[in-house]
Amino acid sequence: MAGYGALSEVYEWLIGDDKLTPAQAASAYCTDVVGPLPPDTRVLDCSCGTGQLAVGLAGLGLDVVAADASEGMVRRTERLAGEQGVPLRTLRASWDQLPGHLEDSTFDLVFCVGNSLGHAEGAAGRLAALEAMARLLKPGGRLVLTSRNWELVRSAGSRVDVRDRLIRRNDRDAVVSYYWQIEQGWEQEHFLEIVVARIEPDREVRAISERLSIWPYRYEDLVAQLRSVGLTVRSTTFDPEADNYVVVTGRDQEH
Known part of the structure; x- marks a missing residue:
């Protein structure tokens, strides 16, 4: 599931021009997806890649944890944070390992972007990943997930x-x-x-x-799994004819 060992060296060639810098990456989500965030917002980027989003969010004064299963990606995130002079915590962990390192119900916002969820091993692995993300969210917190249209x-x-x-x-x-x-x-x-x-x-x-x-999945199956772990879809850009989509979910208060 980790992958991206060799590609971590050249990952910038896989990032779109619109999200290439930390400021661009943060703006793409804080402007269009979740809106402005107060400085005390606690954020987990659990597929941080080379760190553009995590470092961009930390640059806005947010309390950020950047995690990835790839050691190479975590190293590049640490390097980028140092270059930008922003503080954040990094963590090498797969999704299912996150609750062993982080406290439940402590994040206002969790990002799982970059089409990463397709690397979770089948329906069971995907469910375990979503369950871990849901556990880490505060009641009322939000998960932002991007996906290819499989x-x-x-x-x-x-x-x-x-x-x-x-x-x-x-x-x-x-x-x-x-x-x-x-x-x-x-x-x-x-x-x-x-x-x-x-x-x-x-x-x-x-x-x-x-x-x-x-391990690809249908949109309807993703929504069903999100609901099963106590996450309700607040907004979605899914279009059967579009290549990618963004889903914003909220953790149910009673879950």
Whole structure:
């Protein structure tokens, strides 16, 4: 489930231009998704990646914990926080391990973004992840989750997607490609291989790749699992024809 060992080195080539800096990443959610947050808000980013969102939120004065199952991602988040001069706590842990490190009912807001939930192992692994996130939320707290539209991903079948333009990061260009291995059944383990072919200063091409396990899910099944752990959908951008969506849920007071 961890993955992103090799890709942590070149992950910036996989981040959209609109969320590339900490300020952009925080603004994308604090402006459009959850609204302004008071400085005492306690936030968990439980799939922090290279830290753009977590560091951006910490830069707004929020009390932030950044967690990821990938050691490489946690190291990059720590480095970014140091470069930006903002305090935050980092934690290497998978979703199901989080309650062993953090107290229940202590976070106002939990983020699980970057299409990360598809790496949870099947329905049982996904349910365990959502249950852990729900436990950490205060009553009335919110979980913000982003996801690929797995219905669309599966309908397109196995394929190679090569991005149609060079992506420039840190004064270097790269070509990014995705190889999807789509299986017959929803419950089967699927695979996604991501290749970042980076053009080095000497014009050599250095390709860094990683094969990731994916367990896709239907939107309706995600909503059912959210409800089963005491989370109610407050807003959603799900559209059967759109590639990605955002779901904002709230923890039921009585759960």
